[in-house]
Amino acid sequence: MARRILGTLALILIVTGLYWGLVEAPPDARQGETQRIMYLHIPSILVAYLSFFIVFVGSCLYLWKGERRDDNLAHSAAEIGVLFTALTIVEGSIWGKPTWGVWWTWDARLTLTAILLLIFTGYLLLRSLIEDQRRAAVSGAILGIIGFLDIPLIHMSVYWWRTLHQPPSILRPDKAPWDNIDPAMLWPLGINFVAFLLLFFYLLSLRIHLGEVEEQARRDRLHDTA
């Protein structure tokens, strides 16, 4: 029941946020209508970051306590994280073509996002290629931890390598968020961010439930054969 309420709330907010962002909010002074993809792009990547952080936490907890629940959390978050990272890259490409004139460029943050996608697709691949459930969980946890520890280093190295992406306009160290962006744009962005968060938790709870059902089915099958 709680999950259904969460899902409905997410749906309502997404519809509101999209209407506000795509119709009500003013077009950008320089980029025009294409800038509107920001209302999806930024929430997507923030949700993806959140999921990879949850993969890290779940992996650490699993290695520490050894409970299936924590592994299920990490695995579920990884799947959703991969989905939202892929979405972010697609949205970025759609925006990049009219703005920069290219679908893809080897800019620092683009490259970093693509590497995140590679690492966590690798995570899902690794888990699917190991039969033994416990071993798959341990292997996944190790990759979840090492991958997360590696992100700051990859970030630094890729950033030094090159950068072209437009500087962040929301999370800047020198100014508060509401000084950098017009309120007419900040509101739909904020609503979409909350909507994506709710969507994330809705999908996560669905996926965790699926994991539990699978685990139960596996146990029942073992019980029947015994």
Next chain:
Amino acid sequence: MTGALRQVYWLLWKDLLLEVRRRDNLLSMFFFGLSLLFLFSFAFEITSDNVAGMAPGLLWLAFMFSGTLALGQLFQGDRENDCLDALLLAPMDRGAYYLAKVLFNFSLMALLEIFILPLFGILFRLDFWHLLPDVLLYTLLGTLGFCVVGVLFAAVTLRARARALLLPVLLFPLMIPVILGTVRTLQIILGAGAAPDLVPWFRLLVGFDLIFITAGFLLLEWVLDG
């Protein structure tokens, strides 16, 4: 501590002795690296003008591919005749086993690099003989970083299906700081980059080595259990 060091010493000695008697790893790695050098000369137009900029990247591709082949074989000897089970039953620190494997793979790659570097200089007329100590230092720093993560994932993928394919898929994205770090430092040494950038890249390489040797040391225990 001396006890653990002695364990590392004997485990490493065992692997090195096997390698000296069989010579299967080093010989195949050497000829693989050599054939890559030939492929490079067909695939790229390498002239005396661009060789300083291209050499680091080409050398690192050769080292990494050969190193990945070696990683795939790393636990093979111990798995024959259930030797690994016996090793794990012995009153031995799991961390010592990890360090011995890292040092063994590091020695293999270091030997390969000592052979390949001068050969590269001769084949592509790269005049870097007076810079060779510096080149070797940064190459070995990167090689250590490659081995500390590589050994952990060689163990993680040990019981996965399609593990020969899976290992590089997982490893290469995680290796990006090492690749960029070594390639950039070598380019600077060879005169194809800005000299003040050397120190941050050097720190990045050392940081990578330290972070992941600690992580690998702590995490290998879970990989080998069960």
